[in-house]
Structures are given as structure tokens and as C-alpha cells.
Amino acid sequence: MDRGKRNFLKIAGLTGVGAYVGLKGVQAIGNKGTKAKKKLALVIDTRKCKGDCPDCITACHREHNVAERHNPNFKGPGPKAAQGIKWIWVSTFAGAFHEQIHERTGKRKEPVVVLCNHCDDPPCTRVCPTGATWKRKEDGIVTIDMHRCIGCRFCMAACPYGSRSFNFSDPRRSLKAVKPGFPTRTTGVVEKCNFCVERLGEGLLPACVTACTKKAMHFGDLNDKNSPASKALMGVHSITRKPILGTGPEVYYVL
Amino acid sequence: MLEKALSGSKTYWAWIFALLVLIGIGAGFYLYQLNEGLVVTGLNRDVSWGLYIAQFTFLVGVAASAVMVVLPYYLHDYKAFGKLTLLGEFLAIPACIMCMLFIFVDMGRPDRIVYVFMHPSPNSVMFWDTLVLSGYLGLNAVIGWTMLNAERKDTAPPRWVKPLIYLSIPWAVSIHTVTAFLYQGLPGRGFWMTAIMAPRFLASAFAAGPSFLILMVLLVRKFTKFDPGNAALRKLGQIVTYAMFVSVFFFLMEVFTVYYSNIPEHKHHFWFLFVGGPLYLKGAMWLFVALAVIGLAIMVNPATRNNITTLAVGAGCIFTASWLEKGLGLVIGGFTPNPLGEYTTYTPTFPEIAIAVMVWCIGFLILTVLYKVATAVKEEKALS
Ligand code: SF4
Ligand code: SF4
Numbered sequence: 096m097d098r099g100k101r102n103f104l105k106i107a108g109l110t111g112v113g114a115y116v117g118l119k120g121v122q123a124i125g126n127k128g129t130k131a132k133k134k135l136a137l138v139i140d141t142r143k144c145k146g147d148c149p150d151c152i153t154a155c156h157r158e159h160n161v162a163e164r165h166n167p168n169f170k171g172p173g174p175k176a177a178q179g180i181k182w183i184w185v186s187t188f189a190g191a192f193h194e195q196i197h198e199r200t201g202k203r204k205e206p207v208v209v210l211c212n213h214c215d216d217p218p219c220t221r222v223c224p225t226g227a228t229w230k231r232k233e234d235g236i237v238t239i240d241m242h243r244c245i246g247c248r249f250c251m252a253a254c255p256y257g258s259r260s261f262n263f264s265d266p267r268r269s270l271k272a273v274k275p276g277f278p279t280r281t282t283g284v285v286e287k288c289n290f291c292v293e294r295l296g297e298g299l300l301p302a303c304v305t306a307c308t309k310k311a312m313h314f315g316d317l318n319d320k321n322s323p324a325s326k327a328l329m330g331v332h333s334i335t336r337k338p339i340l341g342t343g344p345e346v347y348y349v350l
Numbered sequence: 351m352l353e354k355a356l357s358g359s360k361t362y363w364a365w366i367f368a369l370l371v372l373i374g375i376g377a378g379f380y381l382y383q384l385n386e387g388l389v390v391t392g393l394n395r396d397v398s399w400g401l402y403i404a405q406f407t408f409l410v411g412v413a414a415s416a417v418m419v420v421l422p423y424y425l426h427d428y429k430a431f432g433k434l435t436l437l438g439e440f441l442a443i444p445a446c447i448m449c450m451l452f453i454f455v456d457m458g459r460p461d462r463i464v465y466v467f468m469h470p471s472p473n474s475v476m477f478w479d480t481l482v483l484s485g486y487l488g489l490n491a492v493i494g495w496t497m498l499n500a501e502r503k504d505t506a507p508p509r510w511v512k513p514l515i516y517l518s519i520p521w522a523v524s525i526h527t528v529t530a531f532l533y534q535g536l537p538g539r540g541f542w543m544t545a546i547m548a549p550r551f552l553a554s555a556f557a558a559g560p561s562f563l564i565l566m567v568l569l570v571r572k573f574t575k576f577d578p579g580n581a582a583l584r585k586l587g588q589i590v591t592y593a594m595f596v597s598v599f600f601f602l603m604e605v606f607t608v609y610y611s612n613i614p615e616h617k618h619h620f621w622f623l624f625v626g627g628p629l630y631l632k633g634a635m636w637l638f639v640a641l642a643v644i645g646l647a648i649m650v651n652p653a654t655r656n657n658i659t660t661l662a663v664g665a666g667c668i669f670t671a672s673w674l675e676k677g678l679g680l681v682i683g684g685f686t687p688n689p690l691g692e693y694t695t696y697t698p699t700f701p702e703i704a705i706a707v708m709v710w711c712i713g714f715l716i717l718t719v720l721y722k723v724a725t726a727v728k729e730e731k732a733l734s
Contacts, residue, residue, distance in 0.1 A: 177394035177694050190690035194615075209690075218537050224476035225465040245465055246388075246458015249476055251398040255538025257689040261398060261458060264389035282387035283458025340537040 133234040134215075134317040135290060136345040137301070138327040139208060144311035146185045146206030154306030155183045158291070160279045162266035179269075180260040182288040183210040183303055191336055192348075207348060208303075211258035211288040212336060213237045215343025219250040219259065228285075234316075235345065236290045246283040255340055259287045317345075351502065354726035355719040361573065365718065369711045376708020379701040380455060388458060390701045396688040397696035399456070399681050401706050406452035408558070408677035409713075410529045411551060413445035413486060415559020417522035418589050424515050430585055433578040436501075436724050437570070438563060439494040442522075444716040446487035451709045475531045482525045489518045494720075502727045526551045533684065541619035541684040544607070550600040551676070556593035558672035560586045561665035566721070568662055575732065576725040580658060587661050591649040594668050598642055601675075618691070623683040628695050631682060634674045641671035 156163055162180050186209045189196050213230075217237050220229050227243035228250055230236070251259045265282045273279060277293065280286055291301035299305070304312040315322025328347060335344040358366075383390050393400045419438035422428035454460055471477050493514055500507040530548035533539070544550075564586050571577050608616040623635045645667030647654075654660040687693050698706075 177396060178389055179395065181395075186690050190692060193691050222474050222476065222536075224471050224474040224480070225462075226469045226471050227465075243462070243465055243469070244459065245462045247453075247456070247476065248398045248458070249474070249532075251395075252533075252539070252685075253536050255536075255689050257396065260395055262387065263393070264387040281459075285458075337538060342537065 132232065132318070134345065135213065135234045135236060135295075136315065136317045136324045136347060137210075137290070137304070138313040138324045138333065138347045138349060140311045140313070140327065140349040141205070141207055142311075142349060143309045144208065144307070146208055148308075150306045150308060151208060151303035151312065152181075152183050152185070154302040155288070156181075157272075157274060158294075158302040159277050159289070160266070160270055160273055161286075162262070162269040178261075178263040180262065180266065180286065182260075182286070183208055185209070192334065194337065194339070195334060209256070209258075209336070210303075210346060211237060211254075211290075212256055212342070212344030212346045213288075213290055215345065216341060218253040218255065218340075218342060222249045222253040224249065234295075236292050237287075238289055238292065239285060239287065241278070241280050241284050241286065244284040246285065248285060250285060255337055255342065256344075259285050261285050351498065351723050351727065352719075355722045358722065359573075362718075362722070366715070369715045369718070372711045373708050373715070376704045376706075376711065379704040380708065382701060383455070383705060384460070390699060392697045392699045392702060394694055394696065396692065396694035397682060397685040399685065400696055401678075401698045401702055402452045402456035404677050404681040405706055405709070406449050406456070407529055407532075407551075407680065408673055409445045409449045409452065410483070410526050411555025411672075411676065412559045412562060413442045413449065413483075413490075414522040414526040414552070415555050415563075416442040416490065417519050418556050418560050418593075419563070419586075420515065420522075421519055422585070424512075425519070428585070430579060430581040433576075433728070434563070434567070434582045434586075436494060436497060437566065437578070437721065439490045439497075440720040440724055441559070441563060441566065441717065442490040443487065443494065443720060444713040446483055446490070447716060448709050448713040449483055450487075451712060452706075455705055455709065475528060475535060479525075479528045479532060482521065482528050486518070486521050486525050489514055489521060493518060498724055498727055501731065504731070523552065526555055533680075538689055539684055540613070540616040543616075544604060546600055546603065550597065550604075553593055553597035553600055554672045554676055557590050557597050558669050558676075560590045560593070561669040561672075564590070564665040565662060565669070566717075568658070570721060570725055574725040574729060576728045583658060583661065584656050587649060587655045587664070590665060590668055591646070591655065594642070594646055594649065597672070598646065618687050619683045622686050622693065623679050626693070627682075627686070628697060630697065631679070634678050638671045638674035638679065641667040641674070645671055 155161065159182060161182050185206045187206055188200070191207050191209050213236055215235070217230055220237060223229075224247060225243055225245055227245070228237065228239045231238055246261065248261055251261060262280050262282050262284055267273070267279050270279065291299070291303075294301060301312075301314055304314045313323040313327035315324035317325055317328075319325060324347075327349065331349045333347045333349045335347055338344070379390075391400065416438040419431050419434050423431040423435045454463065457463065466477070466480060493511055496511050497507050527548045530551045533542035534544060534547035536542060564583055567578055567583060567586075605620070608620055623631060625632065627635075645664050648660055648664030648667065649655050654664065682696055686696070
């Protein structure tokens with residue numbers, strides 16, 4: 096074998112090894128923190144929930160001091176509704192599932208409640224430059240440290256579900272009443288649904304699940320066959336939002 | 351050497367003063383934003399990045415484009431660019447600084463900026479962007495200053511800058527590639543989910559940056575005795591022509607992919623930008639198309655490209671076209687419609703525009719000072 100050929104093979108070999116190592120590295124980064132012990136999930140039964148009552152939203156937003164709309168009485172720069180905060184809200188069926196509807200979807204066009212999906216492989220945490228948002232190993236909840244967030248809003252661009260809100264102004268100005276026991280946020284940080292991590296710690300269910308008078312929401316650990324969430328998914332047809340993106344949403348919709 | 355920026359004509363001082371006034375006004379609005387939050391901007395829950403981040407993206411390209419004069423001169427020994435390289439490197443410095451300032455004014459909690467360094471997160475593209483941008487700023491500052499010093503003292507530049515210059519070439523490509531990765535790696539954003547985002551960025555940067563340099567050279571030539579020569583200008587014109595053709599070609603490839611595949615999630619963004627969006631945005635996008643066509647028509651014809659007056663018009667058209675596309679359309683179009691298919695209109699507010707103007711003026715101030723020093727040194731040399 097002449098020298099040129101040997102060198103070529105060497106370079107080709109090295110490139111192969113390099114590419115493999117690089118690929119593994121990228122995969123390792125992509126898959127960081129996906130193995131959760133518990134797999135907390137929320138199952139929403141759209142046969143019962145028609146998205147026509149505000150109970151879960153009111154309960155959640157009161158529980159977490161969410162500044163939904165900016166106080167119109169406040170004298171200062173005019174905040175728009177589009178700058179408000181939402182943790183859980185109602186979307187049209189087409190908005191939540193636009194790749195899964197067709198002309199005759201019929202009664203399935205009823206609105207649905209949407210919230211952060213606490214994805215298995217969340218793109219929002221992958222992009223955060225400060226590690227201010229991450230997926231908890233113990234239960235899979237995607238959480239934010241409001242004291243570390245720098246407000247760059249990269250996570251908002253990365254979330255393919257529009258689940259995150261930004262505090263464009265001081266949220267305390269817009270709250271009619273502040274519920275003690277849950278911290279209010281400051282201007283300039285991002286927030287979203289936290290699966291009621293503070294209530295779970297006290298052995299309570301998420302506020303939305305408790306508030307739902309139609310008993311349309313079921314919450315629990317999908318790794319536990321007997322949890323309400325697992326049971327609610329048994330033997331029914333359920334879907335998640337944009338499964339094609341590989342994010343692995345943990346909010347399920349029973350049709 | 352900096353003292354050379356302290357003596358100048360009346361026009362020079364009037365220009366500096368005008369810049370300072372605009373910076374002052376913008377600084378006032380920035381304090382207002384700092385106090386109230388980003389509520390004073392047109393940004394919202396759906397269009398969460400706007401004018402600031404778009405300017406950042408555009409200016410990374412301007413910074414990277416220095417490579418278009420450095421590469422021919424150092425790698426191909428293209429002599430006509432000898433006098434131009436310094437102006438190219440000195441353009442990269444304020445461009446990098448403006449990029450950083452635009453990120454800074456966009457932050458919700460600028461007081462926490464140190465967290466980016468305290469909690470380095472290699473899985474975030476933003477982390478890499480910070481690294482490559484500061485590295486590129488450092489490289490160009492060191493190279494530019496060393497070369498100018500050597501020229502002033504009439505000595506050969508120290509041997510260690512050569513490797514730095516070579517390093518700055520791939521580095522320039524990296525800054526714009528990493529900036530494209532900020533966008534193209536996001537799932538569910540159809541407008542940005544394209545593998546040619548980085549090449550597209552580079553092509554439009556290599557059209558816009560040298561166009562800007564042409565205009566700067568013409569200004570420098572008007573106000574000082576320093577002249578890099580018509581040959582250099584015409585060569586820059588050629589570079590702009592090729593780069594703009596590639597840029598438009600890439601854009602048309604996007605249009606083909608989106609419309610022939612007929613996937614709604616990808617089509618909606620184009621529809622919004624060119625048909626359905628607010629008037630200012632639609633106007634900007636059609637103006638982009640018109641200016642790109644006019645600019646290319648001027649540049650592709652050797653007669654108009656080689657005539658310095660029409661060359662300047664062409665360069666102006668292409669620079670503006672690239673700015674409209676990247677400094678406005680790219681970010682807003684990518685966020686509208688939002689992931690739920692809803693259309694929220696984003697219109698930059700007056701405070702937001704004033705703050706953006708402030709950052710541009712800071713950039714121009716630094717550029718003016720650097721060019722003043724460089725041309726003063728070069729003039730001195732020409733006299734002696
Ligand atoms: S829904 Fe959005 S914010 Fe929630 S975990 Fe998934 S990507 Fe992150
Ligand atoms: S806004 Fe906050 S949580 Fe989101 S990416 Fe930036 S630092 Fe992280």
C-alpha cells in the first residue's frame with residue numbers, strides 16, 4: 096500500500112472515530128436527565144371536560160399568585176393582555192392539536208385546557224444558559240429557579256407548546272390578592288406550571304385536579320400501575336400534543 | 351495612539367456630539383425599561399424576542415464579515431486589500447460590542463448576567479455563543495491594534511499575530527454558525543427549522559458586511575486623506591455580488607421547500623410576513639425583495655458595479671435588504687404564528703426603538719474613534 100493511501104485510511108479512520116465520539120456527546124447532551132424515578136403525569140378526560148368552566152384555571156392561578164392580566168387601574172406603561180401570565184388556560188382543540196384534526200373532527204373541536212407538559216426530554220431545559228430550569232430526577236417535574244433565571248427567554252423560544260410566560264412587569268402590581276405561602280415573582284423572570292410541587296410535598300393533589308368538579312383530571316405516577324393517572328389511561332384512546340417532536344409530553348388527553 | 355481621536359474637524363465633533371445626544375436619549379429610555387420591565391417594549395408572550403435579538407443576529411453577521419477582507423489578503427496575498435484589512439478588523443470590534451449590548455438590553459434580569467459565567471451550561475447554545483463572540487472580539491482587538499502599532503512604528507508586525515489572524519478566519523465562521531444554531535435547533539418552530547440556516551446567515555452576512563464596508567470606505571475617503579483605492583472597492587463589490595446571489599438563492603430554496611411541500615406549519619410564517627402581517631412588516635418584507643433585486647441588478651452589471659457612485663447605491667440597497675430580512679423578518683416571522691397557531695402582532699414601541707438606536711450609536715461611536723485613529727496613523731505615514 097503506498098503512503099498516500101495509508102494516510103488516507105488513517106484520516107478516514109480518525110474521522111470516523113471523531114464523528115462517533117461527537118455523536119455520542121451530542122446524544123448525551125440531548126438525553127440529559129431523562130431517567131426519572133417517578134413519572135408524574137396528568138390525564139385530562141376530554142369526554143368530561145369541555146373547556147367551558149374556569150374552575151381549574153382560577154384555582155391554579157389563585158394558588159400560585161399568577162398575574163394573569165395586568166391591572167388596568169395601574170398607572171404606568173400600558174401592558175397588553177399579550178404580556179400577561181398563564182400557567183393553565185383554554186385553547187381551541189385545533190390550536191392544541193392542529194396536526195391531529197381534520198374537517199370532520201366534529202364535536203372534538205371543543206376547547207381543551209393546556210399547560211406545561213413536563214416533557215420527558217424538554218427542549219426548554221436544554222437551552223437554558225444558566226441551569227435555571229431543569230427536569231427533576233426524582234419525579235420528572237420541570238421546574239424553574241426564579242432566583243437564578245436571567246430572563247433571556249431562550250426557553251420560551253424552545254418550548255414548542257407556548258407553555259412559558261415572562262414577567263414583563265412587576266406581577267405584584269397586578270395581583271388583586273396575594274396568597275401567603277407561595278412566593279410572588281419579580282419583574283424579568285420566566286414562570287410556568289410547576290405541577291403543584293409544593294402541594295405534592297404536603298401530600299395534596301395539584302390544585303387543578305382538586306378544583307375540577309367534573310372529575311375530568313387524573314394525576315399520578317405512570318410508573319405505578321395503580322396510580323389514578325395510570326388507571327385513567329387504561330383501555331381508552333388518549334393523545335398528547337405534538338408527539339412527533341420527541342419531547343415526550345406527560346399531559347395526556349383522553350378522547 | 352488613542353489621543354488621535356481627540357483632534358478633529360468641526361464635522362467630526364458635530365458627528366460625535368450627535369451620537370452622544372442619541373445615546374443619552376436611549377440611555378434615558380433604558381433606565382425606564384430597567385425600572386418598569388420589558389413591558390415598555392412591544393414584546394409579548396408569543397413574540398418573546400424582537401427588535402433587540404434581531405439586531406444582535408444581524409450584527410453577528412457584520413462582525414463575521416471581516417473575514418471577507420482578511421481571507422483574500424492573508425491567505426491569497428491579494429495586495430489590493432492591504433489598506434482595507436484594518437478597516438475590516440476595526441469594523442468587527444464595534445459589531446461584537448453591539449451584539450453583546452443587544453443581548454444585555456434584552457435580558458429580563460441584567461443584574462444577574464454573571465450567572466451565565468457562574469453556572470456555565472455547555473448544553474445551551476447561548477453559552478457557546480457567549481464564548482465565541484467574546485473570543486472573536488478579543489482576537490480582532492488584539493490583531494487590529496498590533497497591526498496598527500506596527501504600521502505606525504514602521505516595523506514588521508510581531509510573528510505571533512500571524513497565527514492569530516489565521517485563527518480569526520474559522521472563528522468568524524463559527525460565530526455566525528453558532529448564532530444560527532440558536533434558532534435552527536428548536537423543535538416546533540417551522541420557520542427556523544432548516545439546516546441551511548447557518549449557511550444562509552453566512553451568505554447574507556458576507557453580502558451585508560462588505561456592503562457596509564464599501565460605504566464606510568467612501569466616507570473615510572471623503573473626510574480623510576486615507577484611500578484604500580478603487581481596486582479594493584471594486585473587489586469588495588464583486589464579493590458582495592457573489593454573496594448576495596448565494597443569499598438570494600438560499601432564500602429561494604426555503605421558499606421552494608416550504609411551498610412545494612405545502613406543509614401548513616411552515617407556510618404560515620411566510621404568509622404572515624408577506625401577506626397577513628401588520629403593514630409595517632409586510633412593507634418591510636416587500637421592500638427587502640425590491641431592494642435585493644435592485645441591488646443585484648446594479649451589482650451584476652460590470653458597468654454599474656465599477657462606477658463608484660452606482661456601486662455605493664447598490665451596496666446601500668443590499669445592506670438595507672439584508673437588514674430587513676435578518677434584522678426584522680427572521681425573528682418576528684419565526685414567532686408568528688405561535689405554537690398554538692395564534693397570531694399575535696408585535697410592533698416595536700418607541701422606547702424600544704430608542705434603546706436600539708442607542709446601541710447602534712454606541713457602535714458608531716466606537717467605530718468612528720477606531721477609524722479616526724487608524725486613518726490618522728495612515729495619513730501620518732503617507733506624509734512622512
Ligand atoms: S411543555 Fe414546554 S415548558 Fe413544559 S417541559 Fe415541555 S418544553 Fe418545557
Ligand atoms: S429565561 Fe430563565 S429559565 Fe429561561 S432560559 Fe433564560 S435563564 Fe433559563
